[in-house]
Amino acid sequence: MSQINISENAQTHFGKLLEQQPEGTSIRVFVVNPGTQSAECGVSYCPQDAIEASDTKYEFNGFMAYVDELSLPFLEDAEIDFVTDKMGSQLTLKAPNAKMRKVSDDATLLERVEYVIQTQVNPQLAGHGGHINLIELTDDGVAVIQFGGGCNGCSMVDVTLKDGIEKQLLEEFSGELTAVRDVTEHAAGEHSYY
Structure with missing residues (x-):
């Protein structure tokens, strides 16, 4: 095929x-x-x-x-x-891999999480003009992310993080990731979606 x-x-x-x-x-x-x-x-x-x-x-x-x-x-x-x-x-x-080359199954956890963020999470957030960046992966399996664009300052960001992004990433990386945390300071502004 x-x-x-x-x-x-x-x-x-x-x-x-x-x-x-x-x-x-x-x-x-x-x-x-x-x-x-x-x-x-x-x-x-x-x-x-x-x-x-x-x-x-x-x-x-x-x-x-x-x-x-x-x-x-x-x-x-x-x-x-x-x-x-x-x-x-x-x-x-x-073409889900156009922006980022598909990573192999034996790639590092960091590479695999970054790939899922760029190919699955960010395309969903793009509808509201937002995106997230992976800042770091801690030794105890916490993915630290930063919201940007329309997500920054949005009042719905906690729901998006817990019910959307964290749930999706923890399911995808069960046994490898323990949590997803946000480092972004949320100051509402004209760019905020909600």
Whole structure:
């Protein structure tokens, strides 16, 4: 199984688009600024003369998809779909590892906690303009975090910490983490969500 999943609907969509391109044209899936908070995923046409020897090739229904060497680890578990609703049709591309390379199971606890924060916790907080940073892991298994953005000064931060973030991290790292603590001083300001 390939690490990039393209749904049947998206494969049909790409097939129709490629029929109108010169013969031999494929698609390219890529990440701009991989491994950073400003990472962006994209899909483009890939003419035959743009295929590099270092590219990874994926075969799909009636077409090929190519991924460059640099983007490859950041596209692990990526999903491309073509969805239609009342508002119309659109291509969706989800790449949970675009901003941060997937860590191995034998990575340090610090690396694994940081990965979960960046790929699972922060995307949820981003809807309110917030984020958290991992400040340290203590010897007794306490993850010390700092709220930022719209979370800083928000009156709901204690609920978010206890019922959301701490619960999620303690479940994910059962037996390794003992608690999650906040070092942020919460001063309400114009930037606060609530």
